[in-house]
Amino acid sequence: xxxxxxxxxxxxxxxxxxxxxxxxxxxxxxxxxxxxxxxxxxxxxxxxxxxxxxxxxxxxxxxxxxxxxxxxxxxxxxxxxxxxxxxxxxxxxxxxxxxxxxxxxxxxxxxxxxxxxxxxxxxxxxxxxxxxxxxxxxxxxxxxxxxxxxxxxxxxxxxxxxxxxxxxxxxxxxxxxxxxxxxxxxxxxxxxxxxxxxxxxxxxxxxxxxxxxxxxxxxxxxxxxxxxxxxxxxxxxxxxxxxxxxxxxxxxxxxxxxxxxxxxxxxxxxxxxxxxxxxxxxxxxxxxxxxxxxxxxxxxxxxxxxxxxxxxxxxxxxxxxxxxxxxxxxxxxxxxxxxxxxxxxxxxxxxxxxxxxxxxxxxxxxxxxxxxxxxxxxxxxxxxxxxxxxxxxxxxxxxxxxxxxxxxxxxxxxxxxxxxxxxxxxxxxxxxxxxxxxxxxxxxxxxxxxxxxxxxxxxxxxxxxxxxxxxxxxxxxxxxxxxxxxxxxxxxxx
Amino acid sequence: xxxxxxxxxxxxxxxxxxxxxxxxxxxxxxxxxxxxxxxxxxxxxxxxxxxxxxxxxxxxxxxxxxxxxxxxxxxxxxxxxxxxxxxxxxxxxxxxxxxxxxxxxxxxxxxxxxxxxxxxxxxxxxxxxxxxxxxxxxxxxxxxxxxxxxxxxxxxxxxxxxxxxxxxxxxxxxxxxxxxxxxxxxxxxxxxxxxxxxxxxxxxxxxxxxxxxxxxxxxxxxxxxxxxxxxxxxxxxxxxxxxxxxxxxxxxxxxxxxxxxxxxxxxxxxxxxxxx
Numbered sequence: 001x002x003x004x005x006x007x008x009x010x011x012x013x014x015x016x017x018x019x020x021x022x023x024x025x026x027x028x029x030x031x032x033x034x035x036x037x038x039x040x041x042x043x044x045x046x047x048x049x050x051x052x053x054x055x056x057x058x059x060x061x062x063x064x065x066x067x068x069x070x071x072x073x074x075x076x077x078x079x080x081x082x083x084x085x086x087x088x089x090x091x092x093x094x095x096x097x098x099x100x101x102x103x104x105x106x107x108x109x110x111x112x113x114x115x116x117x118x119x120x121x122x123x124x125x126x127x128x129x130x131x132x133x134x135x136x137x138x139x140x141x142x143x144x145x146x147x148x149x150x151x152x153x154x155x156x157x158x159x160x161x162x163x164x165x166x167x168x169x170x171x172x173x174x175x176x177x178x179x180x181x182x183x184x185x186x187x188x189x190x191x192x193x194x195x196x197x198x199x200x201x202x203x204x205x206x207x208x209x210x211x212x213x214x215x216x217x218x219x220x221x222x223x224x225x226x227x228x229x230x231x232x233x234x235x236x237x238x239x240x241x242x243x244x245x246x247x248x249x250x251x252x253x254x255x256x257x258x259x260x261x262x263x264x265x266x267x268x269x270x271x272x273x274x275x276x277x278x279x280x281x282x283x284x285x286x287x288x289x290x291x292x293x294x295x296x297x298x299x300x301x302x303x304x305x306x307x308x309x310x311x312x313x314x315x316x317x318x319x320x321x322x323x324x325x326x327x328x329x330x331x332x333x334x335x336x337x338x339x340x341x342x343x344x345x346x347x348x349x350x351x352x353x354x355x356x357x358x359x360x361x362x363x364x365x366x367x368x369x370x371x372x373x374x375x376x377x378x379x380x381x382x383x384x385x386x387x388x389x390x391x392x393x394x395x396x397x398x399x400x401x402x403x404x405x406x407x408x409x410x411x412x413x414x415x416x417x418x419x420x421x422x423x424x425x426x427x428x429x430x431x432x433x434x435x436x437x438x439x440x441x442x443x444x445x446x447x448x449x450x451x452x453x454x455x456x457x458x459x460x461x462x463x464x465x466x467x468x469x470x471x472x473x474x475x476x477x478x479x480x481x482x483x484x485x486x487x488x489x490x491x492x493x494x
Numbered sequence: 495x496x497x498x499x500x501x502x503x504x505x506x507x508x509x510x511x512x513x514x515x516x517x518x519x520x521x522x523x524x525x526x527x528x529x530x531x532x533x534x535x536x537x538x539x540x541x542x543x544x545x546x547x548x549x550x551x552x553x554x555x556x557x558x559x560x561x562x563x564x565x566x567x568x569x570x571x572x573x574x575x576x577x578x579x580x581x582x583x584x585x586x587x588x589x590x591x592x593x594x595x596x597x598x599x600x601x602x603x604x605x606x607x608x609x610x611x612x613x614x615x616x617x618x619x620x621x622x623x624x625x626x627x628x629x630x631x632x633x634x635x636x637x638x639x640x641x642x643x644x645x646x647x648x649x650x651x652x653x654x655x656x657x658x659x660x661x662x663x664x665x666x667x668x669x670x671x672x673x674x675x676x677x678x679x680x681x682x683x684x685x686x687x688x689x690x691x692x693x694x695x696x697x698x699x700x701x702x703x704x705x706x707x708x709x710x711x712x713x714x715x716x717x718x719x720x721x722x723x724x725x726x727x728x729x730x731x732x733x734x735x736x737x738x739x740x741x742x743x744x745x746x747x748x749x750x751x752x753x754x755x756x757x758x759x760x761x762x763x764x765x766x767x768x769x770x
Contacts (some may be wrong), residue, residue: 007597013673014596024643028621029609035620070516099514104509140543144518151514152537165756166517169524172752175702176720177741180727181527184734192526195541355548370520379764422580428613431703450615456621458709470616481611 023088038066039467046461050257052365064468073444074452074469081448085426087361087368089318092418094369098167099377105160116153123149164378167370174367179436182363186349186437194346201344212337219333227326231259234319235288247308254309256285258316262323311412313419350438356446360433373418380389380414382408420484424477449473505657524745531739538734543666550741559736562743564715572634572707572718573700580696581689583731584647589677591648592655593663603652610645621657622709641700647692650762655681691762694755698748719744 043060068074127146130139154162170178185191208215238255241247247255260281267277332339347355388406397405430448434440440447440455447455449469457466530538531552533545556562590596591603622631622642630636658681666676682689704720711717723744726737752759 008670010594010596011596014590014594014599017586017590017673017677018602019596021583021648024583024639025606025609025645028640028643029612029617032617032620032624033612036616037625039620063664101509101513101516105513140525140529143529144522147521147525148514148518151517152510155510155513155517160513163513163517165753166520169757170520171751172698173745173748176704176723178523180723180737181523181741182736183727184530185523185526190539190734192541193542288577306670336604366520366523375763424611424613428615435704435708436727453615453618454705454709458622463619463623466619467616470613470619473613474616475613477613 011436036467036470038270039463040471042464044463044467045461060464064464065472067465068472075446076444077449077452080444080446081427081430081450083357083363084158084364084430085423086321086324087364088419088422088426089321090361091365091368091371092373092415092422093318094365095371095373095418096377096415098369098374099381100407102160102164102167102378103222104127105155105163116156120149120153124402130391130431164370167374169370171365176432176436178367178431179363182366183350183437186359188348188351191349192287193349197346201346205340205344208337208340215336218327219336220330223326223329223333227262227323227330230319230323230326231263232388234259234315241308241311247312251308251312252289256289258282258312258320259323260285261320262327265324266327266330269327298307313416350446351442353442353445356438356442360437360446363433373422376414376418377411380411384410417484420480424480424484427473427476427480505639506643527738527745528742530735531742533735535733535735538721540739549735551736556736556739556743559733560722560725560740561715562719562722562740565717565719566744568634568722569701569718569720572637573697573703575634575638576700577693577696579638579642580644580647581693583643584651584692584747585682585685585689586677587648588651588655589681591653593658593660593676593681594673606645607649610649617704631710632716634716636710637703637707637718640706641703644696647696650692650734651685651688654685658684687758687761690755691758694751694759695762701748 040059041059041061041064044057058300123146127142130142151162151166185193188194238247238252242252263281263284264274264277267280268274272280347359349355349359384407388410389402392402392406395451428450430446431450431454434446434448434451435454438446440451449472453466455468455474456462456469525541527546527642529543532548532550533540533552537545577725591599591606625631625636625640629634630639662680662684663676674744702720703718707721708716711721715723723737723740726733726740
């Protein structure tokens with residue numbers, strides 16, 4: 001009896017501590033969630049259902065979803081959202097690179113410090129004198145020189161901490177302020193980016209014109225060669241993974257699909273009709289898979305069906321953007337001399353349909369390299385047992401081999417986590433950039449799902465559509481979270 | 495970059511050069527921001543980096559053109575209250591999940607954890623309609639309440655509190671302390687690093703918040719800084735030099751906060767990601 005009573009008491013205490021949080025949580029998460037689900041199936045439109053003109057709400061079943069899926073704009077915005085996420089692999093690679101570099105910085109001997117401190121003091125003092133005396137346009141080089149000297153001294157003295165701080169700064173300050181700042185940087189007339197770019201492009205155009213035939217043939221050839229090299233490397237890696245029982249059928253299919261994607265794009269850009277291109281690539285992939293499956297396997301059914309999936313996602317998604325860039329080189333390279341005949345104008349960045357997305361991706365990359373992801377990689381790197389590297393050294397492994405056989409596999413769980421989180425946030429992202437930098441334009445090229453939901457929900461007032469779109473987003477995020485749960489945990493236990 | 499795998503730490507001039515160049519790339523936009531903030535209106539239309547003369551009067555000008563102090567105060571008040579509420583309620587919930595034993599505890603916790611994956615956008619429209627119903631549109635309360643309860647904070651602090659030795663609670667219990675006293679006098683002080691970390695995250699997140707204030711606030715005097723800054727970049731006029739002065743003033747406090755608190759922050763990021 002007293003046992004049950006004490007249990008009740010414990011439950012009451014436990015729930016009591018939970019109460020303040022859970023009440024707020026219910027009011028601002030669960031209630032809105034249920035409401036949102038309900039609204040998604042109604043024709044709620046602010047213009048027709050408001051306090052002045054209160055027409056009854058009616059259930060329209062799946063009509064909102066049908067409208068979304070049958071409207072090309074929705075697919076356009078969905079495509080934009082995914083397109084912007086192509087920057088993610090570059091951001092991850094940048095974070096990893098920065099973390100690797102940071103772990104290699106160490107403190108210099110004490111003797112060096114005194115000299116460096118003195119050097120900085122002199123630099124700062126002379127800088128102040130110049131600053132107070134006013135300076136000409138060249139002054140900006142002086143400012144950067146001053147900064148560089150200060151960073152160098154700080155980096156030597158702190159063993160790299162100051163570099164980490166500076167790398168993290170763009171992420172920490174990222175918000176309205178930095179978006180506005182970048183909008184000004186991108187301004188084609190008054191911004192510093194095109195100011196710096198214009199002379200470089202002029203030189204480049206002149207160089208292309210001077211050796212037109214070389215460029216017309218060389219660029220597609222080099223890009224195509226690199227494409228083949230990369231694709232061949234990946235195919236060989238996949239086959240070897242399969243033989244080593246490190247990759248199951250799901251991973252193989254995924255790897256093949258991610259290779260097929262750039263190939264389809266390449267053929268499409270070379271004016272092969274999309275169905276034909278897709279068919280051809282699928283046939284090639286199928287042939288490859290059959291060839292691989294028929295090889296004698298040196299192992300029994302020891303490999304789980306989904307082994308190696310996360311590694312494939314990580315590698316494949318790193319490869320896809322690079323392959324796409326190379327494919328563009330193949331497709332457009334031969335037209336280069338003709339296109340540069342009149343010199344090259346620097347892009348109109350945010351005002352240009354094709355350049356607005358890359359502009360936003362570049363800014364996001366700037367903010368993402370030194371972000372939380374870099375911090376996670378730093379922690380991951382410090383958790384790799386040093387014995388692994390010692391053993392590799394004894395076997396005479398090259399730095400490249402050490403990276404691919406120790407560092408990269410050991411970091412795989414971190415990479416997977418960063419990737420999935422990046423996609424989940426990427427799906428919901430883009431609102432602030434769109435609102436502040438482009439208003440979703442030009443011609444909707446930077447309108448993401450989140451900005452679309454904002455427009456429908458708060459400007460045109462069609463709450464039904466907006467809620468339906470939000471639930472499509474929810475479904476995507478949910479699938480990814482499941483994926484994370486399923487594969488992320490497995491990886492962490494390996 | 496990638497070929498130089500995690501070797502035994504060693505650094506030469508080459509490595510430092512690379513790091514300095516990368517750092518300059520990260521800092522470059524901020525340098526342009528500060529330099530532009532000293533330009534005159536006409537110079538701001540010129541892509542050259544340096545102002546002809548440093549116009550310090552741009553800064554007082556910002557205060558004359560927009561109620562900058564008012565905006566900053568709004569931001570501070572809103573972010574401050576959200577932080578206070580969130581840290582307190584999260585700490586209580588985390589204590590319950592991490593240190594108390596009661597039936598069904600872990601099941602509820604995982605349910606809770608699952609909601610962290612909910613995209614905030616789904617809740618946005620109905621939350622706004624709720625605010626309309628409660629008459630909280632255009633009020634500070636309407637900005638503070640929806641942000642004040644989070645599953646993330648609970649999760650972060652639970653991870654932290656799990657690391658505190660159990661013997662401490664037991665000793666306090668033997669001394670006859672109530673659960674609340676144990677929470678307040680034993681666990682909370684020991685969780686200070688975790689609390690500070692959560693406070694920084696919450697404060698920064700809300701100091702930056704733009705979407706929600708944008709749809710909620712109608713009175714100019716109640717705008718937080720991110721919304722208020724947009725005045726210099728609207729259809730009515732572009733004042734790049736003043737905008738940059740305002741942006742500088744909103745970014746510099748962040749940089750200072752960051753430089754002082756980065757150790758806590760980095761630790762928090764690493765705790766927060768352990769969930770896998």
